[in-house]
Amino acid sequence: MPVADLLTTFFKAKTDQLALCDQLEEIADSLPDRVNRQKCLYAAAALAPMIRKVHQFEEELLFPKLAVLMIGEPTSAKTLERLRFEHCEDECFAEELSEALLDLGRGREDINVEATAYMLRGFFEAVRRHIAAEQEIVQRYTH
Numbered sequence: 001m002p003v004a005d006l007l008t009t010f011f012k013a014k015t016d017q018l019a020l021c022d023q024l025e026e027i028a029d030s031l032p033d034r035v036n037r038q039k040c041l042y043a044a045a046a047l048a049p050m051i052r053k054v055h056q057f058e059e060e061l062l063f064p065k066l067a068v069l070m071i072g073e074p075t076s077a078k079t080l081e082r083l084r085f086e087h088c089e090d091e092c093f094a095e096e097l098s099e100a101l102l103d104l105g106r107g108r109e110d111i112n113v114e115a116t117a118y119m120l121r122g123f124f125e126a127v128r129r130h131i132a133a134e135q136e137i138v139q140r141y142t143h
C-alpha cells in the first residue's frame with residue numbers, strides 16, 4: 001500500500017478510536033445514575049472488534065513501512081516493539097471492558113460501579129496516550 005493510502009487509513013482509524021474513547025468517557029461520567037444502557041451495549045459490541053482491526057492494520061501494514069522509514073534511527077525497533085506490546089495489553093483490556101459494558105447495558109444490579117468507572121478511565125486514557133505517541137512517530141517519519 002502506498003504511504004499516502006496508509007496515512008489516510010491510519011488517521012481515519014485514529015479518529016474513530018478517539019471517538020470511541022470519548023464515548024467511553026461519557027459512559028464513565030454518567031456512572032452511576034445517568035447511564036444510557038443503549039450506549040453501553042453499542043460500545044460493548046464495537047470495542048473489541050474495532051481495536052483488533054486497527055491493530056491488525058498497524059502491525060501488518062503500517063509498522064513494517066515505518067520500520068523502513070526509520071532505518072538508521074537507533075531506537076526504532078524498541079519504539080515499534082513497545083507499540084506492539086501496548087496493542088496486546090489494550091486488546092486484553094478491551095475484552096474485559098466489553099464484558100463490563102455488557103453488564104451495564106443489561107442493567108445488572110450487582111455491578112461494582114467504581115471498579116467499572118476505574119476500568120473505563122484506565123482504558124481510554126491508555127488508548128489516548130498510545131494514539132498520541134503513534135501519531136507523533138507517524139508524523140515525524142512520513143514527512
Ligand SMILES: [Fe+2]
Nearest residue numbers: 058083130134
Ligand atoms: Fe496502535
